[in-house]
Amino acid sequence: MLKLPHFYFQGRPATQLIADSDYANGILETMRCHNGGLPLWPLHRSRLERSSTLSESLLSEIDRSIKKLASKCSQNAAIARLRAGFVNGEQCWDLAFLPLLKAPEVEFGVRLYLCRTKLPASESKNLGCKFLDRSRYNAARAELPDGERVDGLILDSSGRVIESLRCNLLARFGSTWATPDLSRCGVRGVMLEWLSGHIQWQAREMNIQALCEADEVVLCNSVRGVIPVVEIVGYKSWSIGPDARRLQQLIVEALW
The missing domain is CATH 3.20.10.10 (D-amino Acid Aminotransferase, subunit A, domain 2)
Structure with a gap:
């Protein structure tokens, strides 16, 4: 079982992530990961596409990776925090799985x-x-x-x-x-x-x-x-x- 928080950078495991402020023109999608899936991912993806900030190649890379990464989260429910934008002039993205506490x-x-x-x-x-x-x-x-x-x-x-x-x-x-x-x-x-x-x-x-x-x-x-x-x-x-x-x-x- 993965211990949360768990981080990925460009789809690869990471020990920590950069600050929000390090992203230029950064886009944020905060999602619910439920039983290893992202029930609303198609709508999140559409909003990312609507922003016109991300290249089609980066968006496709995220699309290919994110469902596989979510399937590794064995918590019944977690927060998936996706960031994408420019860092030092290059487009990149990362993903954090965070505990979803009772509200x-x-x-x-x-x-x-x-x-x-x-x-x-x-x-x-x-x-x-x-x-x-x-x-x-x-x-x-x-x-x-x-x-x-x-x-x-x-x-x-x-x-x-x-x-x-x-x-x-x-x-x-x-x-x-x-x-x-x-x-x-x-x-x-x-x-x-x-x-x-x-x-x-x-x-x-x-x-x-x-x-x-x-x-x-x-x-x-x-x-x-x-x-x-x-x-x-x-x-x-x-x-x-x-x-x-x-x-x-x-x-x-x-x-x-």
């Missing part, structure tokens, strides 16, 4: 804290990729109060709700699910994309007041699945609703 918020819900740090709204089309430069997210994370089950809610420079620091956001208004419009900024998450094939949702602009009118709010990402939101600190509280539990059950039955 009480999946069962009991998470509280969101509205951060002062905001994301800049781009004038050009937002590709929705996840970059290794996480400086704004790190600044927002530093604002969080101490305590368990707290995530940061981040807005754009015009006050529109975008995402949490780790997840995309879905809000149910009556029978309609909606997610913040990510055309200007934010990460278009793989789990959000997967859910779009199983439930209907619409992208819409919403501020914090509009979000508070939702009947249910959940977060989603490709590692944890769906996490119910029970409070936006200082604004609104919710009980965990039946639709949040249905989404969680859907993921368990279809993915893990």
